[in-house]
Every structure is written in structure tokens, then in C-alpha cells.
Amino acid sequence: MLSIHKLSKTYANGAHALEAIDLSLQPGAITAIVGGSGCGKSTLLRLIAGLDQASEGTIRMGRDLIREPHPDIGIIFQEPRLLPWLTVADNVGFGLRGRPAEEREALVANILAQIGLGGYAARWPRELSGGQQQRVAIARALVANPKALLLDEPFSALDMVTRQGLHQQLLALWSARKPTILMVTHDVDEAVLLADRIIVMKPNPGRIATVIDNPQARPRDRLASGFERAQREVIAALDRTMRGGEAAPVEAVGGWW
Amino acid sequence: MTDMTDTSRPGRAFAGLAKRPARLTVPAPRLLLGLAAPAALLVLWELLIRFGVVTGRLTPPPSKIFATIGALASSGELATHVAATLARVGLGFAIGAAAGTLAGAVAGATPFLRRLLDPTLQALRAIPSIAWVPLFILWLGIFEASKIALIAVGVFFPVYLGVMGAILSIDRKTLEVGRVFRLSRVETVRRILLPAVLPSWIVSLRSGLGLGFMFVVAAEFMGASEGLGYLLVDGQQLGKPDQILAAIIVFALLGKLCDALLVGAAKPFLRWQDTAAASL
Numbered sequence: 001m002l003s004i005h006k007l008s009k010t011y012a013n014g015a016h017a018l019e020a021i022d023l024s025l026q027p028g029a030i031t032a033i034v035g036g037s038g039c040g041k042s043t044l045l046r047l048i049a050g051l052d053q054a055s056e057g058t059i060r061m062g063r064d065l066i067r068e069p070h071p072d073i074g075i076i077f078q079e080p081r082l083l084p085w086l087t088v089a090d091n092v093g094f095g096l097r098g099r100p101a102e103e104r105e106a107l108v109a110n111i112l113a114q115i116g117l118g119g120y121a122a123r124w125p126r127e128l129s130g131g132q133q134q135r136v137a138i139a140r141a142l143v144a145n146p147k148a149l150l151l152d153e154p155f156s157a158l159d160m161v162t163r164q165g166l167h168q169q170l171l172a173l174w175s176a177r178k179p180t181i182l183m184v185t186h187d188v189d190e191a192v193l194l195a196d197r198i199i200v201m202k203p204n205p206g207r208i209a210t211v212i213d214n215p216q217a218r219p220r221d222r223l224a225s226g227f228e229r230a231q232r233e234v235i236a237a238l239d240r241t242m243r244g245g246e247a248a249p250v251e252a253v254g255g256w257w
Numbered sequence: 258m259t260d261m262t263d264t265s266r267p268g269r270a271f272a273g274l275a276k277r278p279a280r281l282t283v284p285a286p287r288l289l290l291g292l293a294a295p296a297a298l299l300v301l302w303e304l305l306i307r308f309g310v311v312t313g314r315l316t317p318p319p320s321k322i323f324a325t326i327g328a329l330a331s332s333g334e335l336a337t338h339v340a341a342t343l344a345r346v347g348l349g350f351a352i353g354a355a356a357g358t359l360a361g362a363v364a365g366a367t368p369f370l371r372r373l374l375d376p377t378l379q380a381l382r383a384i385p386s387i388a389w390v391p392l393f394i395l396w397l398g399i400f401e402a403s404k405i406a407l408i409a410v411g412v413f414f415p416v417y418l419g420v421m422g423a424i425l426s427i428d429r430k431t432l433e434v435g436r437v438f439r440l441s442r443v444e445t446v447r448r449i450l451l452p453a454v455l456p457s458w459i460v461s462l463r464s465g466l467g468l469g470f471m472f473v474v475a476a477e478f479m480g481a482s483e484g485l486g487y488l489l490v491d492g493q494q495l496g497k498p499d500q501i502l503a504a505i506i507v508f509a510l511l512g513k514l515c516d517a518l519l520v521g522a523a524k525p526f527l528r529w530q531d532t533a534a535a536s537l
């Protein structure tokens with residue numbers, strides 16, 4: 001599936017964003033990445049999405065080497081990034097260019113119904129709330145059934161109630177389609193609720209500090225003892241990355257919560 | 258003020274408040290409201306002359322101006338002048354807008370060509386366009402070509418700047434969406450660049466059109482035997498203020514009409530926009 005080998009990235013300005021990342025994702029699993037800001041989480045996702053070039057190392061999707069956007073890898077950003085001149089249906093259909101119109105319409109209608117936006121097909125993006133827009137972005141990324149889906153803090157701009165609704169919808173879409181999911185979040189609760197595996201990163205340069213398995217049964221219960229235990233484990237690991245003795249600049253360690 | 262004394266029934270004052278905006282908007286269509294001030298001015302003007310407060314020799318009353326427009330219209334003269342002016346504006350606008358769009362697109366999309374072309378164009382833009390008139394007459398003669406060239410130059414610059422600026426300000430994040438979905442270059446232009454640039458392009462065309470009407474007057478001042486600008490000059494030379502004012506009014510109507518046509522043509526493509534005013 002997705003496998004990453006000795007991946008490093010140094011930006012043109014000298015910022016050493018990632019150093020020797022090794023990571024391999026199980027097909028159909030959900031993996032979450034947590035870590036302070038500036039530890040290279042977005043950089044990692046952008047490299048996997050083929051939007052930036054690695055300095056060293058390789059990313060493979062199956063047998064394909066990733067150097068540019070790959071048809072089997074979708075990405076959702078922190079902002080919905082809908083095209084304002086397209087209706088909701090056309091925005092979702094944007095991910096299906098080249099398919100016959102009938103097939104496209106059927107797939108779009110189907111996924112819009114699944115995310116509860118069946119009645120919104122003809123609306124303009126500006127007529128939707130932030131949460132609805134992000135749902136459209138999720139539909140756009142998933143409508144073509146990519147094998148892998150990357151999400152970079154997709155819900156962090158939303159209020160808690162909206163966020164929890166979106167967690168359930170993402171899980172529903174995931175269990176129907178089973179894409180491999182790699183999501184960045186700064187919300188430990190979100191990571192423990194959604195992910196099978198939680199990767200804790202540390203900065204300067206960005207590396208993997210710890211990998212925590214989270215084998216709880218689904219649907220997950222926030223009040224279950226296993227849930228709380230996993231949460232505490234992640235928080236402790238995050239704390240260690242910050243007290244790790246590295247001379248991390250204040251900005252880099254500030255406020256993962 | 259709403260009557261606030263009746264507090265016996267809760268919600269009463271609130272209901273009164275809620276109704277008020279409706280009362281303001283229903284009986285006063287915007288068009289009529291917009292016409293009220295000029296109409297009042299015209300009536301006042303007419304009355305001042307009727308009652309002999311002013312002579313109106315140099316400021317003919319509205320009735321006389323409209324009579325002049327009527328006479329010009331019924332003799333067929335007006336149609337000739339309007340057609341001549343519209344043909345010049347239309348052709349000059351088409352040439353200037355096409356060239357401005359092309360140059361703006363090229364300069365916006367390719368940094369090399371921008372660095373090559375933009376300084377020169379900016380320098381040329383700093384020249385008051387009317388200053389070209391003698392040169393254009395020398396080069397292109399006194400007839401149509403020099404007039405159309407002047408109008409085209411006037412239209413060119415706002416369109417060039419508008420298109421280039423619009424391309425330069427396209428959001429990188431939006432372009433990235435195109436990359437994620439692996440759009441080809443041509444598809445990126447068609448599906449992202451063009452729609453993103455369209456609103457600014459329309460705005461720049463509108464200012465170009467406005468300048469086109471400004472420059473057609475200058476062009477027709479420099480020797481024309483027909484056109485609304487000719488009517489202005491002729492009215493001045495023959496001492497006919499009513500004809501001058503008639504030409505000015507026709508200019509205003511024509512300009513407004515062409516602008517409205519442009520906006521109307523663009524409207525279906527801009528419904529997605531989230532602008533404060535419904536009109537562009």
C-alpha cells in the first residue's frame with residue numbers, strides 16, 4: 001500500500017522539515033498524526049500528495065513512485081477549497097472528470113446523499129456553512145474512490161458539535177469504501193476516536209517519536225476505559241516530545257492542544 | 258417612531274418594528290428613486306426659464322433640448338451620428354479589449370514576458386493618451402483609422418492591468434486543487450484560470466468601455482463630419498447650446514446602455530459571486 005522510506009525534506013530556505021521518515025500504512029486502516037506545530041506534519045502530507053518534492057527518500061503507492069499527484073490518492077485540506085464558480089454537485093463531480101455524464105451524476109448524487117447534502121446539489125459554495133463546505137470537500141475527494149485519503153487538520157476550523165458530526169460521517173464513508181486514511185490532527189480526542197494507529201511526531205527536524213496502536217473496537221465509546229487510557233498514552237507521548245531536551249524554538253512546540 | 262406606549266400585549270412593539278422595513282421598500286422602486294433628483298432639477302430649470310427668472314439663451318430649457326433631440330431623431334440625423342460614434346467605439350473597444358486581454362494574460366501567466374513587457378507598457382500608460390493624437394493623425398491620417406487607434410489605446414490599459422492583476426492574484430490554494438485532480442495545462446486554464454479571472458475581466462472591460470466613450474469624443478473633436486462628438490463641436494461653432502446638451506444626453510444614455518448590455522451579458526456567468534450588491 002502506501003510506504004515511505006527514509007523520507008527527508010529541507011526547504012529552499014533551509015528549514016529542515018522532515019528527517020528520515022519510515023512509515024508504511026496498512027490498506028484500509030486509519031492512521032492519525034499528532035505533534036506540535038512545525039514538526040513537519042503538513043510537509044509529510046504534501047509530499048505524499050505529490051504537491052511537493054522530497055529532498056531524499058521515496059514514497060510508493062503500490063508500485064508507483066510518488067513524485068506528483070496520483071489518481072489513487074486524495075487529499076483534504078484544512079480549508080474546503082471548493083471552487084466558488086461551481087455548484088456543490090459540480091464541485092463534487094470535479095473529482096470525476098472524464099467519466100460519462102450519467103455515471104458522474106449518479107456517483108455525485110449518491111455520495112451527496114451519504115453525507116446528508118442531497119438537497120444541496122444546486123447550491124453555490126457560498127450558500128453553505130463551513131461544516132457543509134468541508135463535507136463537500138470530503139465528498140469531492142472520495143467520490144472517485146481513491147485507495148488512500150490524506151486529511152490535514154480537516155476539522156480544526158469547525159466548532160465541536162459540527163466536528164463530531166463530521167467524525168461520524170467520515171467513519172460511515174470510510175466503512176463503506178475502506179480507503180486507507182492518513183490524517184493530521186491536533187485533537188487527541190479525535191485521533192483516539194478515529195485512528196487504528198497514532199503517530200506522534202517531534203520537531204527540529206520532524207521525526208516520528210512514537211507509534212501508538214489503538215486497537216479499540218468500533219463504534220468507539222469515549223467513556224470506555226480503553227478510550228481514556230489511549231488518550232493518556234498519546235498525551236504522555238506528546239509531553240515527552242516537548243521535554244525531549246531538544247533545543248526546540250518556542251514556536252515549534254507551542255500549543256499542539 | 259413606532260408607538261411604544263401600548264405595552265399591554267407583549268410582542269406588539271416587536272411586530273411594529275418588524276413591519277417597518279417592508280413599508281419603506283415596497284412603494285419606492287429603486288429606479289424611480291434614482292430618477293427623482295434629476296427630474297426635480299429638470300422641472301426647476303424649466304420653471305425658472307418659463308417664469309423669466311433666467312433667459313435660457315445659453316441654458317436652453319429641457320423642453321427645448323428634448324425637442325432638439327426629437328428633431329434630430331425624426332430627420333434621421335441622430336441615427337447617423339449615433340451609428341458613427343457607436344461604430345468607432347465598438348471597433349476601438351474590440352481592438353483595445355482584445356489586445357489588452359491578450360497582453361494581460363501573457364504578462365500575468367509568464368514571469369519572463371511580464372518582466373519584458375510590463376515596464377514598457379507601464380511607461381506608455383503614463384502618457385496621457387490624448388497626447389498621441391497628433392502622431393496618430395500623422396501616421397494614420399485624419400479619417401477613421403486614427404480615431405479608432407486612439408480609442409483602442411484608451412481601452413487597452415485598464416483591460417491589460419485588470420487581466421494581469423487578476424491572474425497574479427489567483428489563489429495558489431485554488432490552483433493546487435487543480436493539481437490534486439491532475440488537470441492538464443489547458444484544463445487548468447479553462448476550468449480554473451478563466452473562471453477565476455472572469456469577474457475582474459468584466460470590471461476591466463467596463464472601465465475600458467467608459468474610457469472608450471471618453472476617447473471617442475476626443476477623436477471626433479479632431480475633425481469628423483458625423484458622430485455625437487461632431488454634434489458637440491458643431492453646436493459650439495454655430496452657437497446652439499441645445500444641440501450640445503442634446504448630444505451630451507444622448508452620450509450619457511448610450512454609455513449607460515452599452516455598460517448595461519455588458520453587465521447583462523456577463524451576469525449569467527457571475528451568479529456564483531458573493532458580492533454585497535446584486536449588481537456588479
Ligand SMILES: Nc1ncnc2c1ncn2[C@@H]1O[C@H](COP(=O)(O)OP(=O)(O)O)[C@@H](O)[C@H]1O
Nearest residue numbers: 011013015017036037038039040041042043044
Ligand atoms: N513552503 C515552505 N517553505 C519553507 N519552509 C516551510 C514551508 N512549509 C513549511 N516550512 C517549514 O517546515 C517546517 C514544518 O512545517 P509544517 O510541515 O507546516 O509543520 P506542521 O504542519 O507540523 O505544523 C516548519 O519549520 C516550517 O516553517
Ligand SMILES: [Mg+2]
Nearest residue numbers: 041042043152
Ligand atoms: Mg500543518
